[in-house]
Amino acid sequence: MVVNEARTEVLPAKKSKTWTKVWSFRHAYLFMLPAFIWYLVFSYYPMYGILIAFKDFKYNLGILGSPWEGLRFFKQFLNDSSFYSVLHNTLSISALKLLFGFPAPLVLALMLNAVMHGKIKRIFQTISYLPHFVSWVVVVTLMQKILSPNVGLVNDIREHMGLKPIFFMGMPSLFYPLVVLSDIWKGIGWGSIIYLAALTNIDPHLYEAADMDGAGRWSKLFKITLPTLTPTIGILLIFSLSGILNAGFDQIWLMQTPATLSVSEILDTYVLKTGLQQGQFAYSTAIGLFKSVISLFLIVIVNKVSKKVSDVSLW
Template sequence: MGSPWAGFKYFEQFLNDSSFYDVLRNTLSISALKLIFGFPAPLVLALMLNGIMHKKIKRVFQTISYLPHFVSWVVVVTLLQKILSPNVGLINDIRYQMGLDPIFFMGRPELFYPLVIISDIWKGVGWGSIIYLAALTNIDPHLYEAAEIDGAGRWSKLFKITLPSLTPTIGILLIFSLSGILNAGFDQIWLMQSPATLSVSEILDTYVLKTGLQQGQLAYSTAIGLFKSAISLLLIVVVNKVSKRVSDVSLW
């Protein structure tokens, strides 16, 4: 429409940027840790809830585990800041009573990743378990009865019946998780980020926001967003193809 064609100018600018590797490393590190620790958490919770025989107790635990999902990250991070505050925080009050020096938890780079992972699991584990609980209800109870007749114990039934029956569900969710590995969680990271932790907390999404809206480099930030989307598209195609060959579980 008459504007000059920039070609790959802004993509090259991003790849040659001194902060490119740091931003990409932080994004992949946070996403990988969430995948390692956060992905199995809903499955474990679903199996634990499924083992509760008393229906009322089961519903209470389900409700308690679902509630954090409906709490915004603004509230979650504010609670973290209040609990971990070096001045009036609960943890540091306990440390003070024990004669220990206060710790600025939210401002220490080495504690940033653990806080991110713990808060992410706490907020999403209950909601993520819903899919697994639904899948568990579709398992034929006659399989468990036959296994008990054959002398199978609880662990044997878990590894021989339950987990194999959940394989398709686990596979689909894993494909989605791997394809979105460049999405480290903008809301959470943006709210928890501080100048002291910037070296480990600057991810692609926060970098795009700062360069695009705060610095006014709209073309540059758009190129970064397109780069991220292209990588995500490539990942979901590749992971889906590999999963289909290995386990016959795929999205298409």
């Protein structure tokens, strides 16, 4: 009886202490409330629609009233003739972006960090950041104007050189290079911000000690700078690998033409066409859910492997 009485006395004290802390931070919670409501309405409530992937959705019956179909639409997608080509295009574009686009911000950050003159460094930083704030609609429009076979600047130069004009945006062989180059141009400056912030945390005494030992610029890069940036590189690599099925919907959708459809049809564009254009909502939802589940498994596996190999992980 004594133990029970002690418990009944301690629990209310703990509870009141917890609510006292909550009340003391009420202004912070009130400040976070709009973000919480936004995520609740636009991120969690729409997850109710996942049920469509397992049902033969009918407008007149609604989501709950539509008959169950189980895994029918998932099997339909796996047996679809477009499955392998769509998956191949998605993985190819993502892999090329990862291969060439992932190290680009790191290289730019190292180059900017090596610039000693502060004014020159700020100018280059500003110039490299600007493309990030330009929408893909504007970027692709500029590409179409510059690379146009009729009035494009590049083809005008080719004609003056005695060469025939080329329809760059309509050539399947040039689609991947244009995608990767435009993606690097747009994101390299913004992506370098994280690396520049990490570079400022490096103790300058390490470089001073290296100078006293006679270390050169390359030696300091590989012995001090890159090892210090390893955790940052590891975290960003985990995010990149886990999102390998996201090839960049906005960019691909705007650059896609009938001539390049064989190499430009990715999961996101395929979902949009089957869902909104063809009205196959259950089928397109199943494809989107398939992609989300694979991405979830990828981030868990990559995080686990990274934690074992380099001791860098998200959790």
